Amino acid sequence: MSIRYGLLALLEQGPRYGSQLRAEFESRTGSTWPLNIGQVYTTLGRLERDGLIVPEGGGDAKQQLYSITTAGRQELGEWFTQPVDRTQPSRDELAIKLAMAVGTPGVDITAIIQAQRRHTLAAMQDYTRLKARALAAGPGSGGDIAWLLVLEQLIFYAEAESRWLDHCESRLLRLAAARPRPVTPPAHDPAGPAEPADRPKARGGTSS
Structure with missing residues (x-):
């Protein structure tokens, strides 16, 4: 949509050819968003279909001069006055x-x-x-x-x-x-628990 209204804004300043529109759009934006010339003519075709611009004179699309219509100026004015919708963000x-x-x-x-x-x-x-x-x-x-x-x-x-x-x-x-760390269970000693070192040893024989 920004390309559509960007071209309308340039046409508001006077009739232009498609190649002029492409060059001026890129100049205004420092070639940050380069335009394919085919995209320019596709957009111009849609603008003409919607009655927002009209061709001036004969020739094919690449040699055609376009100018903005009254309806185009009205839609451009509405675009300038309305805030850009941020409730439907573009995919990042x-x-x-x-x-x-x-x-x-x-x-x-x-x-x-x-x-x-x-x-x-x-x-x-x-x-x-x-x-x-x-x-x-x-x-x-x-x-x-x-x-x-x-x-x-x-x-x-x-x-x-x-x-x-x-x-x-x-x-x-x-x-x-x-995040809780997993508890490592104590290692199992197959020989069983060690006997305490200070435990008295049993003596053999009977008591008198």
């Missing part, structure tokens, strides 16, 4: 991986967490360097500001994921510490 591969790892024989979930944490922190460092480079370049166009906002969202997301991984690891350690 990392969360699913950890959920499946719990209780799976032979899987070291602690090793999974540690490997993911290293990757997440490395990604956060890369994003931070890109942010510093963008800030050093000074104020730029709207596209530059849009890319900076995306970068900061990625940094915050990586920080939150790192904290969540720390929490997962701490919880697993607490659970492991609280």
Whole structure:
């Protein structure tokens, strides 16, 4: 859905070709979410079907200029004003991986967490360097500001994921510490219990 409305937002600024829409979408987001050109034209076809855009002039889809309709502007305005629904979260591969790892024989979930944490922190460092480079370049166009906002969202997301991984690891350690350890029964001596060393020995013969 975000691609659908992203293309509508770009068309709100004026008619564009499919290739232009792809390039501008990736420019705004710093190629964080690269678009396949086939996906762009598929989305444009659906927008045209729904009456939200119209083609201008002849030619095939790859040489077609598209413009937004009144209905398209209305739907775009509603998208901007409505909050993004978080009650139906998208599937997160990392969360699913950890959920499946719990209780799976032979899987070291602690090793999974540690490997993911290293990757997440490395990604956060890369994003931070890109942010510093963008800030050093000074104020730029709207596209530059849009890319900076995306970068900061990625940094915050990586920080939150790192904290969540720390929490997962701490919880697993607490659970492991609280789990009762099996009691080892005493070893059985086939010769029987040892006789106390200070026990007096019986004497032979009868008493007078």
